[in-house]
Amino acid sequence: MTSESPSARRRRRAGRISAWVFGGILIVAVACAAWIGVRGFLAYQHLDSARASADGATAVLADPTKAPALIERVSADTSAARELTDDVIWKIGERLPWVGPQLAAVSTVSSALDDVASHALDPLATVAANFSLDSIRPQNGAIALGPFSEIAPAATTSAEALGTAREAITGIDTAPLLGPVRDAVTEVSDLITEAYTGVDALRRASTLVPAMLGADGARDYLIVFQNNAEWRSLGGNVGAMLQLHTENGAMTITAQASSSDFPTYDEPVVPLAPEEQQIFGTQPARWIQNVGQIPDFTRGAPIAREMWLREQGVEVDGVISLDPVALSYLLEATGPVTLPTGDTLTSENAVDLLLNGVYLRYEQPREQDGFFAAAASAVFDALTSGGGSPADLLAAMARAGSEHRLLLWNSDQAEQAVLDGTTLQGALPETDGDTTSFGVYANDATASKMDYYQSLETSTAWCGADDAQLTVTIRNDAPSDAANLPTYITGGGSHGVPPGEAKTVTYVYLPQGSTLVSSTAAGSRESAGIGSGIDAGRDVLIWTTQLAPGESMTLTTRVSAPRTAEIVTRTTPTIHVIDSSVVAPMCDMPG
Structure with a gap:
């Protein structure tokens, strides 16, 4: 072994x-x-x-x-x-x-x-x-x-x-x-x-x-109501307005006015930057109806404040903006209110009555203004009387804020800073490492209330690692005989637009840091061309449409931008509730 x-x-x-x-x-x-x-x-x-x-x-x-x-x-x-x-x-x-x-x-x-x-x-x-x-x-x-x-x-x-x-x-x-x-x-x-x-x-x-609410001293606020039947970038033209006085929590209406109480100023009431004038002209600072034309409430609100000071002699501490859709949300919390006219204003009929019915009923602007003033007072009384559920009221205000229908500006910079980053400021959308943001802001160019019948729709999509697409569609859904509607609704042919048709100027804000690749328009009519400008460091496309009942136009814009997890569009609040985060399933092929 x-x-x-x-x-x-x-x-x-x-x-x-x-x-x-x-x-x-x-x-x-x-x-x-x-x-x-x-x-x-x-x-x-x-x-x-x-x-x-x-x-x-x-x-x-x-x-x-x-x-x-x-x-x-x-x-x-x-x-x-x-x-x-x-x-x-x-x-x-x-x-x-x-x-x-x-x-x-x-x-x-x-x-x-x-x-x-x-x-x-x-x-x-x-x-x-x-x-x-x-x-x-x-x-x-x-x-x-x-x-x-x-x-x-x-x-x-x-x-x-x-x-x-x-x-x-x-x-x-x-x-x-x-x-x-x-x-x-x-x-x-x-x-x-x-x-x-x-x-x-x-x-x-x-x-x-x-x-x-005046805890540290009396305050005064200007509340403006934007009329979505006549589009402006932030919602609609300013028609009715009121002054709210607050002191130790108490709230009272001390003055009311309408756009007809304001003149057309010969010169802008506040200076406008050259780039602002190149895009918007001087209208936002000369007509109270146009203070919402600039799609940034932090710029439009001080203009409204200055105009109110000139005509009413009161330098308000801030400006609050609402539209009839926001009022309908508040009425869900307060319940129906009865107007001096005998009408009952509810969450279901407020939008139609305030944005269309009043113009079918009353021919004279003064009569229309009186109806709006009565509606505003009635809703205010309902809100301040304690009727309805506080939880429902807070939910209504939150919804209005999330849809950019409730805007707030304070003249005190420290108080305004409390709102930084919120929808209540109504500032331009920001593009950062997480979100790519477009802005689409429509403005009536018909001097009419035809936008009650128009719709504005948007969608976005990523076409590649650094290629984003935005589509914007405007459609005129007015009845075929819209030319026979009251002159105050159609505009009566002013500004060269035939009654029943609607002319719109839309400002498309491209994401910060992006580069325009292409922008084309197609639809019921031949495109009138697409202008351009720069505002607040953002490239802006200026798109004009004119549509007869049943017609529509679509703008397709492609930009080069670093891909982010989210892509959204901020749009003008219309009578229709629009989801600004709608993402298309795919990009259109380049034409």
Whole structure:
């Protein structure tokens, strides 16, 4: 029998040791994987339970006293999920290829949700336990200001914490994530963003509302009503307006006027930049009806303020804009109101009655103005008398704001800054690393109310990595015998437009930093050509259409721009509710 050499024995022993070491490593790896898998499964269960509990948030809106108990339940689950995804083994796993990003994403989501449930919402929950929406219900024309002061610190703290959580979630790189993990991250991101948006709006409101309602001294505001039957960039021409006086929460109407009370000024009441005049002329600063022609309320509102000062002698502290569609939303909250004429104004008939019916009924502008004044007073009385649900009223105002039908400008720069980044400012849309934004703003050139019958539709699409397309369609849906409508509706042939036809000038704002590739118009008539200009650092296309009943035109514009996750279009608010984020399934082939 041959004896084994020492070197062979050493190799065999080394082999056994290597096998044991490899086996040990494998066992540890399997154990770690099992550890992570079990803890991940448990974390998922806790997060799903938190989600289920959060579904009860709707009930909290009706009864804020339920908020602390709800938050406590959610917090217990999110804290457990955070603890399960925050140990040493899990953190080591986050450094591994492929599986690491998945683990890191789950850990980040768990931590962010726990920060929200355990810390961000606590201040608001404490206030909510003793808060009732009835405390801000108007009574005898006044709103109590105390509740806003009580909720302001909590809203600020919660908004800041939610903002931090949102940044953590949006900072996750979703590219290497598996589909289910990526979808979960997107869902949580949307949830936290929605929560942040709501709480941040509460923060802004609790800061701004007391000041605007005269907590620190009397205020005066000019409220203008934009008539969507005669398009302007921000909605419609300014016809009716009123002055609102506020003091210690009390609100009273101290003056009313209409566009017929204002002259055509020989010179602009405020200076207009050369680029503004090149696109809009001097009309926005010479006619009160045209202050909404510039698609930026922060520029148009000061013009309206100056005109009101010249004719009424009052330098108001701010300007608020509404349209009849926004009024219809408010009427959903207040319920119907009765006018001195005997008409009942409701959420269902307000738009048709104010934008068309009044012109069919009354021939004289003064009679029309009187009807508008009566409608404005009646709605104001309904709002300030405390009728309706405060929650419904807040929802109506939020909807109007999201559709750019409610705009607000404050002359005080610090107060105006509170609105930065909100739709209430009515500023031009911004393009950034996340969103590519177009602007489409239509303006009547018929001196008529024919836009009651017109529609404005837009859609966008990405055609490639850096190629975006915008389509704009304007259609005249007036009846075939529209030429027989009252002269005040058709324009009576003024400005060279035959009765029944509608002429429109549309300003198309291209995304900041983009380069125009092509722009073509097609439809019922031959295009009159497309002009151009520059406003606020943005390239602007100027497109003119003239349409008879049943006719339409479509403008197709292509630009070169870095691709972003979202592409949207800000449009003129018309009587039709338009989703500005409509995305076409594909681009048209270049013609």
